[in-house]
Amino acid sequence: xxxxxxxxxxxxxxxxxxxxxxxxxxxxxxxxxxxxxxxxxxxxxxxxxxxxxxxxxxxxxxxxxxxxxxxxxxxxxxxxxxxxxxxxxxxxxxxxxxxxxxxxxxxxxxxxxxxxxxxxxxxxxxxxxxxxxxxxxxxxxxxxxxxxxxxxxxxxxxxxxxxxxxxxxxxxxxxxxxxxxxxxxxxxxxxxxxxxxxxxxxxxxxxxxxxxxxxxxxxxxxxxxxxxxxxxxxxxxxxxxxxxxxxxxxxxxxxxxxxxxxxxxxxxxxxxxxxxxxxxxxxxxxxxxxxxxxxxxxxxxxxxxxxxxxxxxxxxxxxxxxxxxxxxxxxxxxxxxxxxxxxxxxxxxxxxxxxxxxxxxxxxxxxxxxxxxxxxxxxxxxxxxxxxxxxxxxxxxxxxxxxxxxxxxxxxx
Amino acid sequence: xxxxxxxxxxxxxxxxxxxxxxxxxxxxxxxxxxxxxxxxxxxxxxxxxxxxxxxxxxxxxxxxxxxxxxxxxxxxxxxxxxxxxxxxxxxxxxxxxxxxxxxxxxxxxxxxxxxxxxxxxxxxxxxxxxxxxxxxxxxxxxxxxxxxxxxxxxxxxxxxxxxxxxxxxxxxxxxxxxxxxxxxxxxxxxxxxxxxxxxxxxxxxxxxxxxxxxxxxxxxxxxxxxxxxxxxxxxxxxxxxxxxxxxxxxxxxxxxxxxxxxxxxxxxxxxxxxxxxxxxxxxxxxxxxxxxxxxxxxxxxxxxxxx
Numbered sequence: 001x002x003x004x005x006x007x008x009x010x011x012x013x014x015x016x017x018x019x020x021x022x023x024x025x026x027x028x029x030x031x032x033x034x035x036x037x038x039x040x041x042x043x044x045x046x047x048x049x050x051x052x053x054x055x056x057x058x059x060x061x062x063x064x065x066x067x068x069x070x071x072x073x074x075x076x077x078x079x080x081x082x083x084x085x086x087x088x089x090x091x092x093x094x095x096x097x098x099x100x101x102x103x104x105x106x107x108x109x110x111x112x113x114x115x116x117x118x119x120x121x122x123x124x125x126x127x128x129x130x131x132x133x134x135x136x137x138x139x140x141x142x143x144x145x146x147x148x149x150x151x152x153x154x155x156x157x158x159x160x161x162x163x164x165x166x167x168x169x170x171x172x173x174x175x176x177x178x179x180x181x182x183x184x185x186x187x188x189x190x191x192x193x194x195x196x197x198x199x200x201x202x203x204x205x206x207x208x209x210x211x212x213x214x215x216x217x218x219x220x221x222x223x224x225x226x227x228x229x230x231x232x233x234x235x236x237x238x239x240x241x242x243x244x245x246x247x248x249x250x251x252x253x254x255x256x257x258x259x260x261x262x263x264x265x266x267x268x269x270x271x272x273x274x275x276x277x278x279x280x281x282x283x284x285x286x287x288x289x290x291x292x293x294x295x296x297x298x299x300x301x302x303x304x305x306x307x308x309x310x311x312x313x314x315x316x317x318x319x320x321x322x323x324x325x326x327x328x329x330x331x332x333x334x335x336x337x338x339x340x341x342x343x344x345x346x347x348x349x350x351x352x353x354x355x356x357x358x359x360x361x362x363x364x365x366x367x368x369x370x371x372x373x374x375x376x377x378x379x380x381x382x383x384x385x386x387x388x389x390x391x392x393x394x395x396x397x398x399x400x401x402x403x404x405x406x407x408x409x410x411x412x413x
Numbered sequence: 414x415x416x417x418x419x420x421x422x423x424x425x426x427x428x429x430x431x432x433x434x435x436x437x438x439x440x441x442x443x444x445x446x447x448x449x450x451x452x453x454x455x456x457x458x459x460x461x462x463x464x465x466x467x468x469x470x471x472x473x474x475x476x477x478x479x480x481x482x483x484x485x486x487x488x489x490x491x492x493x494x495x496x497x498x499x500x501x502x503x504x505x506x507x508x509x510x511x512x513x514x515x516x517x518x519x520x521x522x523x524x525x526x527x528x529x530x531x532x533x534x535x536x537x538x539x540x541x542x543x544x545x546x547x548x549x550x551x552x553x554x555x556x557x558x559x560x561x562x563x564x565x566x567x568x569x570x571x572x573x574x575x576x577x578x579x580x581x582x583x584x585x586x587x588x589x590x591x592x593x594x595x596x597x598x599x600x601x602x603x604x605x606x607x608x609x610x611x612x613x614x615x616x617x618x619x620x621x622x623x624x625x626x627x628x629x630x631x632x633x634x635x636x637x638x639x640x641x642x643x644x645x646x647x648x649x650x651x652x653x654x655x656x657x658x659x660x661x662x663x664x665x666x667x668x669x670x671x672x673x674x675x676x677x678x679x680x681x682x683x684x685x686x687x688x689x690x691x692x693x694x695x696x697x698x699x700x701x702x703x704x705x706x707x708x709x710x711x712x713x714x715x716x717x718x719x720x
Contacts, residue, residue, distance in 0.1 A: 035569075035570070036524075036525070037520070037550040037553035037554075037556040038553060039552075039553050042553045042554060042556065042568075045556075045569060046554075046556070046568040046569060048570060049569045050569075050571055053573070053575065059569065060554060061557055061569045061570075063523075063524035063525060063527070063559060064485060064524060064525035065525075089460075089483055089484060093485075119483065120460060120481075120483065322593065339556075
């Protein structure tokens with residue numbers, strides 16, 4: 001299915017990532033965004049509000065984030081492609097309904113322009129510390145998909161990608177961008193509508209009487225109907241059987257919650273997108289995502305100039321995590337270096353997949369800024385030099401940390 | 414009745430040097446409210462312009478104990494502070510007679526914070542909740558709120574060729590609060606400083622929850638020259654867009670009745686956010702806005718006369 005010409009603002013733009021995502025949503029056929037103003041994501045909502053009438057779409061500003069995400073779940077069941085836009089505190093407020101969306105197998109997209117720090121944190125500056133929240137934020141077992149764009153162009157492209165994944169696997173999809181990418185202004189090329197491939201909704205087309213809301217296809221994903229279209233439809237956040245009716249014993253818990261996980265995990269190979277460079281003879285591999293992957297490029301160049309064989313593995317899809325690929329590489333390389341703008345989140349998944357076969361070096365950053373390429377380069381050198389197998393994740397001391405804690409009390413040795 | 418000389422002689426509790434825009438209404442309100450308080454106060458603020466511009470680390474404009482939590486929960490936070498005070502007072506661990514003031518913008522009060530506000534009043538915490546109402550989310554760059562008047566341009570209710578800005582009427586939050594039967598509730602504005610100061614004192618004297626909805630012109634979001642803040646604020650009252658009234662013990666009282674009720678166009682034409690309404694293909698948006706204002710004003714007249 002190709003994009004609708006009315007939705008695609010074909011052309012070459014010089015815009016920021018937030019705006020690019022708003023344009024991407026319209027191009028993906030998103031007909032409804034409900035949102036609530038929150039720095040640094042508001043520009044995406046504003047952009048969509050401005051252009052929505054062109055594609056017959058609608059933006060509604062709700063009274064808070066709880067209402068925003070609830071509205072899009074409703075709109076998705078009414079048949080629309082939907083998205084909400086938020087950051088930090090708003091993302092926390094949305095957690096309950098993310099789980100609800102996963103339980104109801106509702107396709108929607110959530111754009112999180114990550115800010116720095118916990119709570120109010122640093123609204124106008126960057127961070128990557130919501131990555132585990134994206135994965136585990138709502139209560140109970142479920143799986144969803146999270147992707148991490150690193151440029152305004154990718155915020156356009158990946159917003160479309162996110163909609164396609166949401167429709168294909170009927171689950172919430174998180175676009176885990178960060179303030180740097182959201183507020184960075186760069187060239188963005190919006191192609192013609194016929195060059196944009198869209199995933200249609202998995203509509204049920206059989207006899208209305210025979211529709212069973214949660215009966216999965218072979219790939220474990222069920223078909224969907226519009227609420228109010230004459231089918232028997234019972235949807236609820238309660239643990240339910242294929243018909244949607246409440247059930248409550250271990251047998252059903254195993255059967256139906258398990259499928260929520262399996263439908264993502266069994267399709268991992270099709271979902272996961274990685275960007276790999278020079279991994280063939282690498283001694284050290286840098287694993288990064290989002291804005292950190294752009295800083296990592298320079299760090300890697302600097303290390304190569306020093307003669308280190310270093311490869312680059314960029315996680316375009318962060319969740320589900322590429323366990324097998326990391327495990328496979330761990331058998332061949334000496335170390336992984338993981339720069340992220342937090343005090344260690346994705347790095348522990350890298351370590352988990354290494355099974356002790358390679359060392360793992362974390363290059364932390366507290367937020368409100370990005371790494372120095374020199375730090376990433378030095379961490380690579382450390383990884384290449386270390387001959388011993390170190391059992392725990394090695395925390396690299398960055399130049400900033402040395403400066404801040406110079407002579408003073410170190411919190412953690 | 415407050416005297417300017419007395420007020421001016423007081424030690425400032427909200428000091429200058431903060432980062433508000435020139436002509437900011439919210440900062441004037443914070444200063445006037447604190448000036449009016451006769452007891453020592455503890456202040457809470459929800460996320461918003463006031464919180465951001467007054468507390469950029471390592472500076473603070475607050476010469477009083479101050480707490481900020483999140484966007485939606487200043488009422489709940491101050492309810493907790495007040496409950497702790499009551500407990501400590503009962504045990505004799507606090508001797509002073511304190512007052513508690515919560516500041517929230519219209520976003521943090523009308524929209525995301527209404528649940529916490531409702532709970533605070535229902536549990537009868539003796540807190541003065543001040544909504545500095547600048548009629549949109551100014552901190553994030555002018556998005557519409559449920560306090561934004563019909564027809565106003567904001568970035569999420571943009572005025573275009575088909576739609577003349579925000580389509581919905583304002584929520585009447587003061588009346589929603591009054592439905593909770595607070596100890597005191599009123600609408601005020603910074604242009605009528607004496608009216609405002611009197612209301613703050615009444616609110617703080619009232620034994621129970623109190624609420625002040627204070628119109629806070631925003632030169633950036635409302636789009637007027639910074640020196641016009643007080644003029645714009647007064648015109649909102651003279652055109653009855655922002656009636657100054659109070660509610661206590663089941664009685665409504667209009668505190669400032671304009672000598673001559675001006676048409677709302679006098680207020681609208683002062684501000685860029687309504688400029689498109691004057692170029693609009695018909696006069697429907699302005700007419701409907703006027704009807705809304707007249708309806709609320711006439712109802713208020715009846716209510717205040719009936720009692």
